[in-house]
Amino acid sequence: MIGLDSQARIWLCTEPTDMRKSFRGLSALVRNQLKHNPLSGQYFVFINRRKTQMKMLYFTATGYCLWAKRLEQGQFRVPLSASGQKPLTLTDLQLLIDGIEVQKYRQFKRFQGV
Structure with a gap:
């Protein structure tokens, strides 16, 4: 998995995206369609119409980074x-990448020490 901070803000674009787009095209989508600043350090995830390809765009101190995954079989569950x-949370992103769909989710209270 990509070394993401657990506090990272991750946004999934739920509308299909043309996977021919690269840095400039995806950053324009972030700015115009999602209404976010692509230079904010947040992570933006895009999936194609057939749900077989995923791209994630984010900005670091030295420039844009683009991560991509193409499935040989199956589809991403968007x-x-x-x-x-x-x-998305970091856990949600990991489940999406790994192809795991949670049908029923229940989280129990945990003790937090002082």
């Missing part, structure tokens, strides 16, 4: 959102 974007 949750729908009316706004065209969905915030």
Whole structure:
């Protein structure tokens, strides 16, 4: 997995994206469609219409980074959102990349020490 900070803001674009786009095209999508600043250090995830390819764009101190994955079989399970974007946690992103869909989720309270 990519070395992401657990506090990183991750946004999934739920509308299909043309995977021919690279740094400039995806940063324009972030700015115009998602209404975010692509230079903010947040992570932006895009998936194609057939749901077989994924790209993630983010900006570091030295420039843009682009991560890509293409599935040989199967599809990414993309949750729908009316706004065209969905915030993800690091765990959600890892599950999406690994092709794991959680049907029922229950989190138990944990003790937090002082």
